[in-house]
Amino acid sequence: MSFLNKDKNQAYFYVAPAVILVGLICIYPIVRTLVMSFTDNDGLNPANFIGFKNYIRLFLDPNYITPIYNTVIWTVFATIFPVAIGFLFAYSMQFLPRSNYFQILVYLPATVSAAAAGVLFGFILDKSGLINQILSFIGYDHLVRDWLFRAPENTYSMIGAYTWQSTGINMMIFIVGLQGMPKEQLEAAKIDGAKGLTLVFKIVIPMIMPYFVIASLLALINSFRVFDQVWVMTQGGPGRYSETLAVTMYREGFVLFDLGYAASVAVLISLVGLVFSYFYLRSVLTKEDVGS
Amino acid sequence: MNYKTIERIKVITGLSAMAVIVMAWLYPVFFLLVNANKTASQYAKGDKTEIIWGTSIIDNAITAWNKGIGDGVLNSLLYGFAGSALAVFFAFVAAYGIVRLKIKNGLIWFLIIYSGTVFPFQMYLLPLFEAYVAVGIYNTKIGLILVYVGLCIPFATFVLRGFFLTVPWEIQEAAKIEGATNFQILHKIMLPMAKAPLLLVFLIQFTWIWNDLLFGMVLSRSVGVRPITTVLAGMKDLYASLDGPTILTATLMASIPTLLIFLLLQKHFIRGLTLGSMNAGKG
Structure with a gap:
């Protein structure tokens, strides 16, 4: 029996193209970035290992x-909101038909x-934009300011x-969670006299806690590496007052060509991101009905 | 008042309150539509909330199209279609090999492919740029298609692996007895069954590619190659002469395709995206 007569061996030809492409586009760069982060690579001179x-x-x-x-700040507020x-x-x-x-x-x-939303909000937050126009209209002129050019307002x-988009x-996620909530328990609590905020905090939120964990971890993962919105609206400026780590990484790598340093920022972003991702995947895999 | 009437009043009050909140939520969209339909001077001098009935948006769209949005749209359509279709094809074939042909250590092969969704994109940028320049595919359409194919394979493989796990084994065994080759089984039996998940993954990945900014910025430079998001993000700097309404019209043009895909699929799509956003890297 030749090698190719077995399904298991033929399978290699089916899996190979995907593995090669992922290897070239994803896995090789990850390894290379990690190596780069320990060098003084500047894209011109031979790189030295600098620990x-x-x-x-x-x-x-x-x-x-x-x-x-x-x-x-981003990670905290772009998760909470x-x-x-x-x-x-x-x-x-839930209460509406x-x-x-x-x-x-x-x-x-x-x-x-995010680029389109960023451009749109650039106009809304502009000095002569919508927000300022509304503020003066309702008589809050002292709040009128250049929203994207002042820290920490920007x-x-x-x-x-970002909150608007995410x-x-x-x-x-919460709609899926609330739909799966056992109705009997909720009814029982209502009969016991629980209502309003008590019902929400004592009964509903504890019951859908796994969904809160999943939503929060997903939000943490994405807000920690935020790039598009910041780049489109302020490019991290003025100066670097609104820069986030993902913008720092881009700036160091592709504007200042300090590749080794940019790589170390990328690794730092990844390490924190991997911690979030680990918990996220663990929660999702034990709660498969979200999104699958 | 009886119980039913009270209930009805409650529901109507709730619906009205929600309608007001949702209108406020979508006010930025209203701002976009209203101000895209203005001339430069109407926008600069006038009230940003004022509706002006006219057809300025057509002139703005023509200007935007000629100032780079046209190239961006065509490029992004190419990247979206080619990148997503090729990724879905490779993922479909790979998932078949892993699940249905029972490759040795299948889980490990799957995890190797799936690992492409775990790391933030910041880990990819520097080596890809370096390698693209070295190989000579920096700032080429082929280069961008290649990167999008590679980035979209992991999530597509994940979804299609799920599909293959649900297909009954009897079908495959019967076809084997009839003398079908593995490729014939994939092509003639699995492909027709997989139409729905294939289309869903294709559209999710198309949307992701269309919305990507980072790889377009890093791997391309000229207007003939840049995707729509990158053109849009550069509009304010590149063409200082462009006025607000034209850029707003460009923003609208850049948003229409993914908006249409979403409205077509709605909930199916959201469920897919919830999971996909892990590697969709929209953050």
Whole structure:
């Protein structure tokens, strides 16, 4: 019997193209970036191995406190707002007939690119833009400002735009969770006199806790590596006041050509991201009905 | 008032409140539509909330199309179709090999492919740029198609592996007894059954490619190659002469394809995206 007569051996020819492409586009770069992060590669001169110098620099250089600080702000608020607002939408939709139409409308912003939303919010937050016009109209002239050119207003404004785009996905996760909630338990609690906020905090939220975990981890993963919105709206500026780590990585690598240093920023983003991803995958795999 | 009337009033109040909230939620879209339909001076001087009935949006669309959006749309359509279709093809074949032909250590092969969804894209950028320049495919359409194919295979394999796990084994065994080759089984039996998941994965990946900014920025430079998002993001800097309404119209044009795909598929799509957003890297 020749090698190819067996299905198991033929299978290699079916799997090979995908493995080779993923190997070239995904796996090789990961390994190469890791190696690069221990060198002083500048794209011109031969690279030298410099150990952990890039990483030490990342933590000691005062210039990089701002991006690290901004990334923490992003991770906290771009998780809390979309998850909380997503839950509020999902929970209130429960009591409405034909709420699927509302769901589609709330989800709509998530379907456009972050670049398009970023450009749109650039106009809304512009000095002569919509927000300022509304503020003066209702008599809050002292709040009128250049939202994207002042720190920390720019970071919070961008988190607002990001929340607009990423609330929909959280709402959908919670709708799946609420639909799967055992109704008897809820009815029993209602008969016992639980209502309003007590019902939400004591009964509903504990019951759909796994969905809160999944939504929050997904939000953490995505907000920690935020790039598109920041790049389109402020490019991390003015100066580097609104820079996040993903923007730092891009700037160091493709503007300043400090490749070794950029690689170390990428590795740092990955390490934190992998921790979130580990918990995320663990929660999703034990709760397969989300999205599968 | 009886119980039924009270219930009805409650529902109507709830629906109205939700309608108001959703309208406020979509106000940025209203702002976009209204201001895309203005001339430069109407926008600069006027009230941003004022509706002006006219056809300025057509002139704006023509200007935007000629100032790079046209190239961007055509490029992104090419990348979306070719990148997504090829990725789905390779993933379909690979998932078949892993599940149906029972490759040795199938789970390990699957995890090797799936590992492409775990790391943030920042890990890919520098080596891809370096390698693309070295090989001579930096700033080429082939280069961008290649990167999108590679990036889309892992998630597609994940979904299609799930599909193959659900297909009954009797079908395959019967075809074997009839003398069908493995490729014939894939082509004649599995492919027709897999139409729905294949289309869904194709559209999810098309949407992801269409919305990607990062790889377009890193791997291309000229207008003839850049995808739509990259053109759009560069509009303010590149063409300082472009006015607000034209850029807003361009934003609208860049959003229509993925919006249509979403409205066509709605809930199927959302469920797919919930999982896909892990590697869709939209953050």
